[in-house]
Amino acid sequence: xxxxxDMLSHSAKLAAMLxxxxxxPTLASAQAAGYNAAAFDAKTIPDLMKALGGGAxxxxxxxxxxxxxxxxxxxxxxxxxxxxxxxVKRMLLLVEKNPSVLTAIFDVTDAVDSNFATRVKMGxxxxxxxxxxxxxxxxxxxxxxxxVTLGGCGG
Amino acid sequence: xxxxxxxxxQAAGDKATVRVLMAHEMxxxxxxxxxxxxxxxxYIQEVSAQLNGKTVMTAQWGPAVAKNPFLQFAIxxxxxxxxxxxxxxxxxxxxxxxxxxxx
Numbered sequence: 001x002x003x004x005x006d007m008l009s010h011s012a013k014l015a016a017m018l019x020x021x022x023x024x025p026t027l028a029s030a031q032a033a034g035y036n037a038a039a040f041d042a043k044t045i046p047d048l049m050k051a052l053g054g055g056a057x058x059x060x061x062x063x064x065x066x067x068x069x070x071x072x073x074x075x076x077x078x079x080x081x082x083x084x085x086x087x088v089k090r091m092l093l094l095v096e097k098n099p100s101v102l103t104a105i106f107d108v109t110d111a112v113d114s115n116f117a118t119r120v121k122m123g124x125x126x127x128x129x130x131x132x133x134x135x136x137x138x139x140x141x142x143x144x145x146x147x148v149t150l151g152g153c154g155g
Numbered sequence: 156x157x158x159x160x161x162x163x164x165q166a167a168g169d170k171a172t173v174r175v176l177m178a179h180e181m182x183x184x185x186x187x188x189x190x191x192x193x194x195x196x197x198y199i200q201e202v203s204a205q206l207n208g209k210t211v212m213t214a215q216w217g218p219a220v221a222k223n224p225f226l227q228f229a230i231x232x233x234x235x236x237x238x239x240x241x242x243x244x245x246x247x248x249x250x251x252x253x254x255x256x257x258x
Binding site for chain 1: 181185200206210211215216219222227228
């Protein structure tokens with residue numbers, strides 16, 4: 001069992017190392033171990049897939065994304081990702097026009113349904129993606145446009 | 156220490172739906188204060204859920220998750236009386252764990 005102090009000094013060292021090779025943008029404070037910072041920095045969906053090691057995503061009707069058609073307040077937009085397919089490794093929630101596309105990664109185990117709902121911030125009207133990364137390497141997605149009346153970023 | 160989470164876990168059939176409301180600022184690191192300086196990011200990075208001590212779900216979040224995050228998921232095979240606990244770690248290394256009983 002690592003103590004928190006160990007972990008912090010460890011990740012600080014790691015961050016320094018990464019910064020030295022220029023892989024990490026400046027603001028890497030106390031990154032949690034195992035946190036995929038590169039994925040969360042990705043600005044486009046192809047970049048994101050590269051960071052996560054996934055193939056090109058394919059649209060699928062077996063994946064669903066839920067959310068409102070119009071969100072009045074971009075700071076709180078309820079969205080969900082679900083699929084009934086077996087063999088899901090992780091589910092992602094993406095907002096295409098946010099400064100970083102990736103919002104959340106859910107690592108699925110056998111003990112949970114691949115059905116997650118949360119609330120996200122959206123800077124402007126955009127397509128929202130639910131992506132299912134399968135154990136066999138396939139990447140399936142569903143998308144939905146959500147119009148935002150008042151943006152939730154910046155200000 | 157951050158405020159406690161509200162966790163509600165309800166059994167329905169062979170699974171339990173868990174709803175979690177966390178109290179967290181979820182600052183993106185993109186907003187500016189009145190003086191034009193960027194407010195540093197402060198957001199939850201990792202979330203995990205345990206059923207009776209066994210990890211059933213982990214998640215990584217970015218700053219685009221809304222303030223005071225809400226999360227809903229379903230645990231298969233959970234029944235009334237089981238213990239569900241949820242923990243998070245933010246980018247400043249703060250953490251919090253709370254537990255609820257499935258009803």
